[in-house]
Amino acid sequence: MNTGKGRFSRRDFLKLSAGLLGGALASALNLTESLAGMPPALGRVCWNRLKVHEAPESSAPVITTHKFDEVLEIAQVVWSPDRTAYNRRWYQLQTGGFVYSGGVQPVQNVLNPPVTDIPKEGLLAELSVPFSDSHWKPTRLSRRGYRLYYGTTYWVRAIFEDERGDPWYRIYDDLMQLVFFIRAEHLRIVPPEELTPLSPDVPAEEKWLVVSLPEQKMAAFEGENVVFTATVSTGRGKGNAHYASTPSGRFTTFFKRPAGHMVGGSEGSAYDLPGVPWASYINDQGVSFHGTYWHNDFGAPRSAGCINLPNEQAKWIYRWTTPAVPPGKRHVYQPGRGTRVLVYEEPVFSVENASIRYRLNETQDWKER
Numbered sequence: 001m002n003t004g005k006g007r008f009s010r011r012d013f014l015k016l017s018a019g020l021l022g023g024a025l026a027s028a029l030n031l032t033e034s035l036a037g038m039p040p041a042l043g044r045v046c047w048n049r050l051k052v053h054e055a056p057e058s059s060a061p062v063i064t065t066h067k068f069d070e071v072l073e074i075a076q077v078v079w080s081p082d083r084t085a086y087n088r089r090w091y092q093l094q095t096g097g098f099v100y101s102g103g104v105q106p107v108q109n110v111l112n113p114p115v116t117d118i119p120k121e122g123l124l125a126e127l128s129v130p131f132s133d134s135h136w137k138p139t140r141l142s143r144r145g146y147r148l149y150y151g152t153t154y155w156v157r158a159i160f161e162d163e164r165g166d167p168w169y170r171i172y173d174d175l176m177q178l179v180f181f182i183r184a185e186h187l188r189i190v191p192p193e194e195l196t197p198l199s200p201d202v203p204a205e206e207k208w209l210v211v212s213l214p215e216q217k218m219a220a221f222e223g224e225n226v227v228f229t230a231t232v233s234t235g236r237g238k239g240n241a242h243y244a245s246t247p248s249g250r251f252t253t254f255f256k257r258p259a260g261h262m263v264g265g266s267e268g269s270a271y272d273l274p275g276v277p278w279a280s281y282i283n284d285q286g287v288s289f290h291g292t293y294w295h296n297d298f299g300a301p302r303s304a305g306c307i308n309l310p311n312e313q314a315k316w317i318y319r320w321t322t323p324a325v326p327p328g329k330r331h332v333y334q335p336g337r338g339t340r341v342l343v344y345e346e347p348v349f350s351v352e353n354a355s356i357r358y359r360l361n362e363t364q365d366w367k368e369r
Helices: 010-021 027-028 311-320 351-363
Strands: 043-044 049-053 063-067 073-080 091-095 099-102 103-108 123-126 131-135 144-149 152-163 168-173 178-183 187-191 205-213 216-220 225-231 249-252 255-264 269-281 288-292 307-309 340-344
Touching: 043 255, 043 288, 073 103, 144 178, 144 269, 152 178, 152 187, 225 311, 269 311, 288 311, 307 311
Parallel strands: 205 340, 288 307
Antiparallel strands: 043 073, 043 103, 049 063, 049 099, 073 091, 091 099, 123 152, 123 187, 131 144, 131 178, 152 168, 168 178, 205 216, 216 225, 249 340, 255 269, 269 288
16 A cells, blocks of 8 residues: 655556546536435534525525424525535525524434344444434433434344343444444445445546545546546645645555444544545544544534544445445455555646646656655
């Protein structure tokens, strides 16, 4: 695995520029959220306080506020008139008024029949309700553990019944090496077909990911064809030396896991996040592409160094990149292997910048370092 910082080889850059300037450029520049789907019917407030405005802009009068973890009914998605905003998406509420989408996690509220046949290696499951409190024992009367959120993922190890005959799953926390219990109807067992690799017939050397830190955009290539694009949130820090920065350079997705408990940060910015879904790591310092449930504000740096994505988009990357994680396996770790990842400190997705840089690289010898 090459984790060199800064510039890339002339060959890498020319291949990227040629792809962007060719037929794939229109798709790359649109950077549509290809898995956005239908407007959410429900949204969980993921900020401490969320203002409801009379119009879809922050300068509009405030009608009321909503608190953390309140679940809101969303009527439709609207766009802010501010064309300079990195995120123009707002939600109009069924009760009236508009809220900024960055502070609202799109959620569903789906209950599931319990699965009783649980293999020794466990089953991967995904929370399908806005939130659910875990417990230390399989009963509502026991002490609460972590509050778990929609889209987070866990390994189900066993099933129990409480005093009322209601089923509870026992889930395992890999970081704390402890078990918790959660109501079985709140977890959806992820079927094997949702874990199969995407584009398995494309040679591994033809797959590569490009991330632009200043543009907060990324694209997936199969050869010179763009097959996926997304708006991301990378590290808040500046420069490769900062603990909360996303490093630039060449990497590979050598370590992947579908569920994990992440902790870190420093005083005042510490985080403790169970059930982070669909992580594809690119270095040994824990930087990865992964799903995000604590904000919905993609397009600006917000992370401690990782590349934040909506859960479904992180799942796409997890399935598309190599090496593949077999169903039932908690992770795969293959240093020196994986899909290529190029992280740039310069804009790469604009026509002007791509064409200028292409001409520069025809006359300059870019060396790896």
